[in-house]
Amino acid sequence: MDLARNSELKYWLALLRMPGVGGGTIQRLLEHFEPEMIFSASRASLGALGFSDRLISLLQAPDWQAVETDLAWLEQAGNHAFTLRDPEYPPQLKEIDRPPPVLFVKGDPAVLAEPQLAIVGSRNPSPVGISTALQFAEVLAGAGLVITSGLALGIDAASHQGALNANGRTVAVAGTGLDRVYPARHKDLAMQIVEHGALVSEFPPGTGAKASHFPLRNRIISGLCLGLLVVEAAQQSGSLITARLALEQNREVFAIPGSIHNPLARGCNALIRQGAKLVETAEDIFEELGQYNQQSMRAEPESAQTVLDLEQQNLLNLIPYSPTTVDALVHAGTWSVEEVSSMLLVLELQGYVAGIAGGSYLRIK
Secondary structure (H helix, E strand, O other), X not given: OOHHHHHHHHHHHHHHOOXXXXXXXXXXXXXXXXXXXXXXXXXXXXXXXXXXXXXXXXXXXXXXXXXXXXXXHHOOOOEEEEEOOOOOOOHHHHOOOOOOOEEEEEEOHHHHHOOEEEEEOOOOOOHHHHHHHHHHHHHHHHOOOEEEEOOOOOHHHHHHHHHHHOOOOEEEEOOOOOOOOOOHHHHHHHHHHHHOEEEEEOOOOOOOOOXXXXXXXXXXXXXXXXXXXXXXXXOOOHHHHHHHHHHHOOOEEEEOOOOOOOHHHHHHHHHHHOOOEEOOOHHHHHHHHOOOOHHHOOOOOOOOOOOOOHHHHHHHHHOOOOOEOHHHHHHHOOOOHHHHHHHHHHHXXXXXXXXXXXXXXXXXX
8 A cells, every 4th residue: 555545544544433423424524624634623613514512522532543453454465445535446336325435345356346246135045045046146257247245144155155156256245344254154255255356344444243234234235236136035134125225226126036935035026016127047137237148148157967867857857846745756756765865865966956944845957
């Protein structure tokens, strides 16, 4: 980091470190003062502009020690911070209401300027939801789109992993400082994302996970992207909040429909009723985004599937895309319970079917 930029950045970081002061207040201050002048402005001049006594007191005693901690983090390889005035700040994000005054990045910041598609959904998805998120992320990343999500359990993690499976690029927007990973079990996934994209946050290093951070994080997920795909979502979920934010930001919203009997499909079905585009294949997304088409897609990543033998293929043909039991498959065919169970294991390992609670199975491809 060059010295001139470092000198200016420290004032932005000091503003960010003021307790209880949000981006809107920071923007108001920046409308009247250059960053380095804010902290030397007189109490009278600040008061005349309508700023509160509490804010004025904070400005007269900034937490420079915390700022030094932030600057020390930025000295580490791969760590970056960009203010709204930096040319490297993602142009898509500048367009939204209340863009983060400072954006922290761990990884390759250039990925933030590339076309991105967000994929979000339930933290407790069905096996079909996981498989769907993986497959869509693989194809979309294979076509050159950066896959953006929130590093959460479930659909978020599957989306990041799908992009990585395709040797594509992916961005994770965190609800914590980038010196920590939440949830902790995604530490390895986060490291892979840094190698093949970037972690992003508006929260400075040292910030822990709080419930209030994640709705704020959602506006960045949608704000970075051309469009947002919801894979599975209940009627009351954070994914629907992100979809609403995407609509407010004039982004395209896509949703994968599901069974009326599946609680995790109700949010997606509601979005479709409200005007989101129904999506069955990745081509539906490319058509809407315009600048991508089938010819621009690279070949889908090769899978590890083996060729099924005749008996396995015959069983697969009997398995519906809704749950069915081993007993039902035994009655539908000529196999024993042991034979069906053995073939189901092969089909599950090869990614054709998924086992779900209660000992049932369903076809996923």
